[in-house]
Amino acid sequence: TQLLEQSPQFLSIQEGENLTVYCNSSSVFSSLQWYRQEPGEGPVLLVTVVTGGEVKKLKRLTFQFGDARKDSSLHITAAQPGDTGLYLCAGPFGSSNTGKLIFGQGTTLQVKP
Amino acid sequence: NAGVTQTPKFQVLKTGQSMTLQCAQDMNHNSMYWYRQDPGMGLRLIYYSASEGTTDKGEVPNGYNVSRLNKREFSLRLESAAPSQTSVYFCASSAAPTYYGYTFGSGTRLTVV
Numbered sequence: 001t002q003l004l005e006q007s008p009q010f011l012s013i014q015e016g017e018n019l020t021v022y023c024n025s026s027s028v029f030s031s032l033q034w035y036r037q038e039p040g041e042g043p044v045l046l047v048t049v050v051t052g053g054e055v056k057k058l059k060r061l062t063f064q065f066g067d068a069r070k071d072s073s074l075h076i077t078a079a080q081p082g083d084t085g086l087y088l089c090a091g092p093f094g095s096s097n098t099g100k101l102i103f104g105q106g107t108t109l110q111v112k113p
Numbered sequence: 114n115a116g117v118t119q120t121p122k123f124q125v126l127k128t129g130q131s132m133t134l135q136c137a138q139d140m141n142h143n144s145m146y147w148y149r150q151d152p153g154m155g156l157r158l159i160y161y162s163a164s165e166g167t168t169d170k171g172e173v174p175n176g177y178n179v180s181r182l183n184k185r186e187f188s189l190r191l192e193s194a195a196p197s198q199t200s201v202y203f204c205a206s207s208a209a210p211t212y213y214g215y216t217f218g219s220g221t222r223l224t225v226v
Contacts, residue, residue, distance in 0.1 A: 033214050035214075043156075043217050044217070098161065098163045098169070099144040099161070099163060099207045100161055101146075102158075105155040
């Protein structure tokens with residue numbers, strides 16, 4: 001059974017600090033995705049990483065896919081209150097043509113002004 | 114705005130009552146999904162429809178049924194609601210392959226008393 005484990009589960013920091021969220025598995029994934037979810041809304045896709053070792057940047061957010069494609073990280077530089085939310089990693093499982101995703105349990109980030 | 118529309122947004126049911134959650138997408142996506150979200154457990158797949166005319170069970174299908182009415186619409190039915198089905202339900206759609214990620218609706222918060 002493929003599982004994705006995120007750490008930490010909760011993170012409360014001051015505005016301007018840096019942070020890293022981790023998404024780990026014992027299984028190899030063909031790709032991993034990161035979503036952000038705000039209260040009362042559905043998750044919104046931030047990025048997809050496909051190649052082992054790949055690094056993608058989205059403004060102050062840096063996403064990395066592990067060389068062995070078993071893990072990923074999300075690093076936020078100089079966090080702002082607008083970064084507050086639930087961050088979820090997800091990866092495909094089962095037959096590739098079904099599009100099914102398995103999700104980590106999420107990391108709740110609170111950035112205090 | 115293009116996207117995934119879910120109705121209703123909130124619902125309270127008594128144990129044993131039935132209801133149908135509605136979902137429609139206007140992005141011409143082939144695949145649609147129903148997930149439930151519970152605290153600390155991330156998103157868990159209930160049912161999915163890889164393409165119009167097909168449906169299949171996900172990780173937690175017991176107590177639910179689905180109908181893929183046409184390419185746009187995918188409904189989730191609770192035949193006899195139980196308190197364990199108290200959750201937030203999300204519908205999502207995707208274009209194949211999974212690389213492009215999901216577009217989620219804004220969710221239905223269901224309470225069974």
